[in-house]
Amino acid sequence: MSLRVFNTLSRSMEAFVPLDPQGKGVGMYCCGPTVHDVAHIGNFRTFVFSDLMRRFLEHRGYKVRHVMNVTDVEDKIIQRVRAGKTTLKAHTSKYEEAFFADLERLGCLKPTHIPRATEFIPAILELIQALLDRGIGYGTPDGSVYFSIEKYRRAGFRYGQLLSLNTDELRPGERVAADEYGKESIADFALWKARVPEDGDVYWSSPWGEGRPGWHIECSAMSMKLLGPSFDLHLGGEDLIFPHHEDEIAQSEAAGAQCPGCRFVKYWMHGAHLLVEGKKMSKSLGNYFTLRDLLAKGFTGREIRFLLMSAHYRESFNFTLEGLQGARSALGRIDDCLNRLNERAGGATASSEDLSRADLCAGVEEALDHDLNVAQAWAVVFEWVRECNRALSEARISAEAAAAAVGAWRRIDKIFALGAGFSSGGEVPPELEAMLAERQEARRVKDFKRSDAIRDALKAQNWIIEDTPAGPRLKKSG
RNA sequence: GGCGGGGUAGCCAAGUGGUAAGGCACGGCUCUGCAAAAGCUGCAUUCGUCGGUUCGAUUCCGACCCUCGCCUCCA
Numbered sequence: 001m002s003l004r005v006f007n008t009l010s011r012s013m014e015a016f017v018p019l020d021p022q023g024k025g026v027g028m029y030c031c032g033p034t035v036h037d038v039a040h041i042g043n044f045r046t047f048v049f050s051d052l053m054r055r056f057l058e059h060r061g062y063k064v065r066h067v068m069n070v071t072d073v074e075d076k077i078i079q080r081v082r083a084g085k086t087t088l089k090a091h092t093s094k095y096e097e098a099f100f101a102d103l104e105r106l107g108c109l110k111p112t113h114i115p116r117a118t119e120f121i122p123a124i125l126e127l128i129q130a131l132l133d134r135g136i137g138y139g140t141p142d143g144s145v146y147f148s149i150e151k152y153r154r155a156g157f158r159y160g161q162l163l164s165l166n167t168d169e170l171r172p173g174e175r176v177a178a179d180e181y182g183k184e185s186i187a188d189f190a191l192w193k194a195r196v197p198e199d200g201d202v203y204w205s206s207p208w209g210e211g212r213p214g215w216h217i218e219c220s221a222m223s224m225k226l227l228g229p230s231f232d233l234h235l236g237g238e239d240l241i242f243p244h245h246e247d248e249i250a251q252s253e254a255a256g257a258q259c260p261g262c263r264f265v266k267y268w269m270h271g272a273h274l275l276v277e278g279k280k281m282s283k284s285l286g287n288y289f290t291l292r293d294l295l296a297k298g299f300t301g302r303e304i305r306f307l308l309m310s311a312h313y314r315e316s317f318n319f320t321l322e323g324l325q326g327a328r329s330a331l332g333r334i335d336d337c338l339n340r341l342n343e344r345a346g347g348a349t350a351s352s353e354d355l356s357r358a359d360l361c362a363g364v365e366e367a368l369d370h371d372l373n374v375a376q377a378w379a380v381v382f383e384w385v386r387e388c389n390r391a392l393s394e395a396r397i398s399a400e401a402a403a404a405a406v407g408a409w410r411r412i413d414k415i416f417a418l419g420a421g422f423s424s425g426g427e428v429p430p431e432l433e434a435m436l437a438e439r440q441e442a443r444r445v446k447d448f449k450r451s452d453a454i455r456d457a458l459k460a461q462n463w464i465i466e467d468t469p470a471g472p473r474l475k476k477s478g
Numbered sequence: 479g480g481c482g483g484g485g486u487a488g489c490c491a492a493g494u495g496g497u498a499a500g501g502c503a504c505g506g507c508u509c510u511g512c513a514a515a516a517g518c519u520g521c522a523u524u525c526g527u528c529g530g531u532u533c534g535a536u537u538c539c540g541a542c543c544c545u546c547g548c549c550u551c552c553a
Contacts, residue, residue: 034553278545278546311490317491382499
């Protein structure tokens with residue numbers, strides 16, 4: 001079997017075949033954060049999804065160039081800068097830093113390239129110029145430049161590749177910005193926004209006057225600059241399908257950099273939203289959690305990562321604290337199994353032929369090959385865990401086989417990045433070890449009152465005693 | 479209004495034209511001085527409603543109900 005993905009362009013599953021004639025290199029672009037504020041975990045769901053995709057591609061032997069942009073100039077940012085009496089750079093770098101710190105806590109690999117919009121102004125200007133040269137873009141008296149959907153269509157392109165929509169029936173309502181009345185058509189979008197007084201110091205000079213890039217143009221300019229005019233994968237949240245991604249296609253293909261018959265992007269993949277009580281998690285509804293909120297409640301990055309990876313990326317997923325608690329329990333099950341396997345393995349080296357190893361890897365790969373079906377993958381993992389536990393408690397697993405099982409998990413965990421089984425929850429402080437020994441002594445002389453008191457004292461410090469046949473051990477409680 | 483998703487046990491969530499994965503919670507058991515932890519184990523005659531196709535549908539078709547998203551900044 002090989003990887004199949006759901007392509008928004010065709011609304012169907014397609015075999016993943018990279019553009020690279022060697023079949024090795026993969027270009028992948030993921031729409032990153034707009035750094036006007038702290039990102040919430042709904043945003044991170046998409047980034048964890050991208051990370052999973054990237055890791056799985058790498059697991060499958062592809063060499064991935066992973067680009068994630070940072071939008072560091074945009075209306076909301078400018079508002080904040082003005083309100084906070086700060087500079088653009090100071091404001092955006094603060095939130096950019098926070099974003100990448102969060103991303104790391106969630107176990108996401110750093111993208112290969114992280115381009116910032118403000119650092120690609122020349123490329124953006126170049127692209128806008130190309131669109132003007134081809135008669136698709138047009139300037140307005142105030143110095144803005146817009147993209148004409150009508151001219152684009154007349155040039156033989158199709159607007160509406162990612163979704164079917166009738167632009168004549170767009171209902172833009174009253175929310176058309178006052179500075180956009182120079183547009184020829186309501187559906188046209190800005191490539192370059194002329195400077196207005198509210199922009200303050202945030203502007204760049206251009207052949208059309210001072211101003212700043214429109215929202216969509218940066219992604220076209222940066223992705224094509226770093227990955228070439230045609231590349232394999234473009235991911236993002238489903239709310240970006242329209243207008244952002246549709247406009248990206250329009251700009252990028254209208255500029256004509258692709259070879260004849262080639263598309264801007266071969267596969268578009270969109271992640272569904274995280275929900276809270278049935279509604280999309282969003283800043284505007286105020287129903288959001290940031291990573292910090294959850295860490296403050298005592299949850300860990302890997303527990304949150306696990307939760308975000310527990311549902312299929314194309315299904316909207318209801319986030320609850322109970323669900324997160326459940327994720328903790330489920331993850332604990334994997335941890336415990338891995339710890340037991342590690343214990344059994346001792347220093348043994350893996351035996352070459354071990355069935356559980358083959359079952360786990362093949363099963364997970366098969367599941368993920370099917371458009372990253374993580375739910376099925378977890379079913380495979382948990383069946384494997386049960387099988388390992390059974391073998392462990394019936395003492396019918398050799399040290400070598402246990403080592404092989406641990407090896408299998410490590411291989412799989414390169415994809416999931418949960419780090420299960422690599423730590424026993426931290427070092428046990430010596431004084432607690434002493435208390436544990438004292439309790440054992442009390443139990444030996446049957447002074448249960450005393451031993452229970454020690455147990456309670458440890459519990460008060462969030463350490464749980466596990467009495468196993470091999471003796472007691474301490475475990476940090478959640 | 480247009481377009482696109484989704485409705486599967488208490489909760490979350492896979493899946494298939496041939497009789498329902500997995501996780502959490504819950505019950506039972508093992509272990510234990512008692513517990514806890516851990517492990518094992520049990521837990522949907524049924525897949526929104528009503529029709530149709532079929533030997534057979536949760537899975538295909540039609541209608542309907544409910545719900546969410548996009549159409550406006552948005553992961």
